[in-house]
Amino acid sequence: MEEAIRLREEILRLQESLLEHRRQLFALQQSCLHEFQETPLARTCVKCLLTESLYY
Template sequence: MDQPSIDKPISHVLKLKNDIVKLNQRITQLEKEVKSIQENCRHVFYETDVTRSCIKCHYAESTYY
């Protein structure tokens, strides 16, 4: 009985893992960009009983203490 080659699936898995690493790096970059925007925003808050959110940059914080 011939055993099927597994070279192709292994290279495909390695490519997928490499893609995951690149995407995680991109996510980190985008999160830093959002944080920078939110830190430099002149917030205009919409408040509820338990949260307040900036309508411009979507920064949110809890007011429930």
């Protein structure tokens, strides 16, 4: 029982950390001066890893 509670708490901590990291990445990508590398299906910024689909 205690192990399950500890695991749930760890999952919540990791989810909060993931959300904060996603916010930081989004902010970084918004301010990046993108340098894209293109493939037939997508283009990805080599600096911030923002990816855009070229397949419509």
